[in-house]
Amino acid sequence: MHLPAAFSPTRLRTANRVPLLQVVKTTVATVAAWFVAVLLLPSELPIFAAIAALLVVQPSVNQSFGKAVERSVGVITGVVIASLIGLVFSGQTWVILLAIVVSIFFGWIFRLTPGSANQIPISAMLVLAIGAATPGYALDRIIETLIGAALGVLVNILIVPPVALGPAERDVNLLAGELAASLERLAAALTSPQTQQQLDGLMIQARLLRPMRESAAASVQQGEESLTLNPRRSAHRTRFEVVSQLLDRFTPVVTRVIGMTRAFHDHYDSSLIDEPALTSIAKELRRAAHDLRLLASPTFVRDEADATEPDTDIPALTAPLRIARPHPEHWLLIGSLMEDLRRIREEIIGN
Template identity: 30%
Template sequence: MRGVRNTVSVPLVELVKRRREPDVVQTLRSTAAATIAYVVALRLSSEPAPLTAPLTALLVVQVTLYSTFVTGVRRVNSVVAGVLVAIAFSVLVGLSWWSLGLIILASLVVGRLVRVSEFVPEVAISAMLVLGVTQVASTAWDRVLETLIGAVVGLLFNFLFVPPVWVSTAGQSIDGLARRMRQLLLRVGEGLTDPTPVERAAERLHEARRLDHDISEVDAALRQAEDSLRFNPRVKEGLLYRVVLRTGLDTLEICTVILRVLARTLTDLAKRRGGEPLLPPEVGATLQELLAHVADAVVSFSVLVTTQVSESAETAEARLAEVLATASTSRERLAHLLLDEIRRDPRHWQLQGALLTEIDRILDELDMEHRSKRLMEELDRASREQRERHPRLAAARQWVREALPRRAPTS
């Protein structure tokens, strides 16, 4: 008996520990919404087991409020379209193998026309289920009613119990990516003055290429965070948060590409050196020091991007400026050492010069002025696209801004 309790308690403990993860939140919210939808459908629908309602609620309740609204509208449109197709075919033809084929074809075409996205097969499914019964009109009405119940319950559930804002989760993903980049930069800087086999240099190159997979995972987490900010009443500056995180990830993605090129340059240099040290002692030590500063700058940049409190953001900005200044000083020292080395031995000047160029590109991407300029450009572009997409809403907001200062103070 004690073993059974331990077997049950362990998953529960793990569930409690992970209660703020998107998968856990989604599981609990979907279960509750589907159950409520079934209870409501039992009272309103004539079907003995109205499972379409909890199925719709299960599909409608998403991790974010924005995706819930979009999914709910698409789901209802797909079912209504399928029901209309079934009613039309029930009047014209009966159910046979050739009419079934026509129904499926027509339903899929209609689904594309009404733009229900991933619910295109739902149009055909609804049409076939409705047409497969004797009382088409009654069944069609029940299916539409159950779908509406599930969609409304799902939407109301997310409006009453607003989903979490996943900005912190996306921030953790960005921070994790930056720290993996830091570790790789430090490993790239190790052993520059020692005999370096091509295999070891190529291993660093493969690690840099694997960062592309990390970028994809962070991008997925960021998209979820962006959706959680849309239509969310708890968020006042959703556009700013979205642009800050998105531009931050774009910068880190560019840096990963440059880091991959840097690792490739060192691999090519290892091939040219044939097992000899890649760089002379003083040059190698200075490059290792510079890579360490660049690694710290990458982490400081991620902290600045993911920090929401103004005071903490100012501290992060000051820290990044300090690290970049130190890296710039180290970079100048490396440039002079490389110039002296190229004058002494110009055989590998292209690769040695490329190392400095690639580091310059990373420092330029992390530069505060470059960051501020890019952020303002993206904010202007996003605001302009929003005004063009919703001109009436933008005009109403502008009118409110202009009208508020004109109000006379009340005595």
């Protein structure tokens, strides 16, 4: 018998493990929250403190702080709702269900985040089910949750606060390499006859730049978030700013490269091979590819397509070309390529 896809064991596993350091920090925070809560509030098992610490330790200090706020707001609101409903309908067996329903709608009305909205009915239910007959139970659970949340944030700050700049640098460099490769592929296509299949392949490869750019932007966003509220921020701020600025400069280049490729794809005809201006444009495209790699990293690994370019740290892109009037059937394509090349040059030199 075959299980439905929803019950596949792969749905229970991820491709990558959570970093061991984060597992250790979560364990430390949970254990610390348990013992601190027992020390300060010995009357009950500190379940709320342990859960709060468990949930608050996140991949970044900023995320930990956000989870701490979500958890605290949810517990406090749930406890207040449960206390008020318990005062009005004390002794009624259906009061727990009423508290759950009210809590759910409270979160919906005030547009609370899922973390807070889900915590409100859980806290309300536990307070009414477990602590209804225990004086001070509701207040103790609030204090307990605050202890767990605070310790979760503190542990994430004190034990090697995470800095996620490596993935950002990797993805931005990958984007730079693919931009350069796309320019070189276009340069090769400008100077050799193309079949429709080759043109379509060129367009497909160019379109892949957009998801690469989105992936790089997401990594940069994660890197920025990892530095927010991070005590190690000052040591990595310059490094992050370089990566962020490179992404800002590469973003319009992605648009230009896709536009140039589309123009060539849509306006190609076999007589283009005789257009002398395309040879000069192809040369400038290869120089632009060289400079994109140089801009991304002085030690960027050069591939075989770039092997013919001089191995130098000096930018190779020259001033914009001056092209004699092309054939009337080709002037639109050549003009479009020239304008996009000019704008790419401006992004590379920082104008």
